[in-house]
Amino acid sequence: xxxxxxxxxxxxxxxxxxxxxxxxxxxxxxxxxxxxxxxxxxxxxxxxxxxxxxxxxxxxxxxxxxxxxxxxxxxxxxxxxxxxxxxxxxxxxxxxxxxxxxxxxxxxxxxxxxxxxxxxxxxxxxxxxxxxxxxxxxxxxxxxxxxxxxxxxxxxxxxxxxxxxxxxxxxxxxxxxxxxxxxxxxxxxxxxxxxxxxxxxxxxxxxxxxxxxxxxxxxxxxxxxxxxxxxxxxxxxxxxxxxxxxxxxxxxxxxxxxxxxxxxxxxxxxxxxxxxxxxxxxxxxxx
Ligand SMILES: [Fe+2]
Numbered sequence: 001x002x003x004x005x006x007x008x009x010x011x012x013x014x015x016x017x018x019x020x021x022x023x024x025x026x027x028x029x030x031x032x033x034x035x036x037x038x039x040x041x042x043x044x045x046x047x048x049x050x051x052x053x054x055x056x057x058x059x060x061x062x063x064x065x066x067x068x069x070x071x072x073x074x075x076x077x078x079x080x081x082x083x084x085x086x087x088x089x090x091x092x093x094x095x096x097x098x099x100x101x102x103x104x105x106x107x108x109x110x111x112x113x114x115x116x117x118x119x120x121x122x123x124x125x126x127x128x129x130x131x132x133x134x135x136x137x138x139x140x141x142x143x144x145x146x147x148x149x150x151x152x153x154x155x156x157x158x159x160x161x162x163x164x165x166x167x168x169x170x171x172x173x174x175x176x177x178x179x180x181x182x183x184x185x186x187x188x189x190x191x192x193x194x195x196x197x198x199x200x201x202x203x204x205x206x207x208x209x210x211x212x213x214x215x216x217x218x219x220x221x222x223x224x225x226x227x228x229x230x231x232x233x234x235x236x237x238x239x240x241x242x243x244x245x246x247x248x249x250x251x252x253x254x255x256x257x258x259x260x261x262x263x264x265x266x267x268x269x270x271x272x273x274x275x276x277x278x279x280x281x282x283x284x285x286x287x
Pocket of ligand 1: 104105106107108160185193
């Protein structure tokens with residue numbers, strides 16, 4: 001007998017066009033737009049939404065396994081100011097939020113992780129062990145974060161901060177295709193995160209991106225933690241071809257990063273201490 005997932009795959013094959021390897025990003029986006037906003041994937045079981053917080057230009061991502069009875073879900077990089085929006089979407093879609101996970105200790109906004117935990121008891125926070133931040137669960141390279149029968153794979157991509165990781169959807173016939181990489185600030189669309197604070201290193205960032213992200217299949221969709229120009233997605237192949245910094249050789253890249261002359265991050269003195277404790281600094285000091 002066919003499983004529920006097999007039936008979903010068959011029905012999807014007859015009701016929607018099939019995305020093949022080699023399609024351009026424009027084709028992928030056009031395909032995704034027929035499936036709903038920011039659902040640039042062919043998987044019929046993955047619920048995927050991209051959300052935006054305008055003050056820090058941060059993207060939060062919602063992922064869930066629609067074919068599992070509980071519809072287990074997770075949020076990547078939630079922001080404190082948009083937690084109520086995120087919860088209303090989770091509830092509206094009938095999902096069970098299991099995890100609030102961060103790609104790194106952010107310096108430009110306070111994470112929504114702590115608020116989510118307080119408003120939805122049972123939600124667990126996740127961050128990399130290398131971040132040295134507080135969380136319910138610490139992940140290391142190669143770990144899997146499971147939600148239903150889907151999972152994210154953890155890849156260490158330090159350089160913007162010492163604890164940065166990239167989360168990549170699973171590799172396998174029952175996982176979404178193409179794969180999706182949530183790169184945090186390690187790799188941005190046509191850019192990358194700064195490397196002059198929080199244990200940053202341009203040398204390390206270059207190696208991280210080339211060894212952990214650019215080794216993924218070229219059609220892997222790439223979703224960053226931020227965009228400041230209105231772009232929403234890219235692909236590994238596209239960044240390997242067009243990223244103005246990371247297509248350079250390492251020494252040129254290090255020179256570019258050393259001469260960015262960026263201002264001191266205005267939120268860093270508030271955001272980093274709060275994010276080291278899941279964004280609950282104010283709550284804890286008031287207890
Ligand atoms: Fe960052």
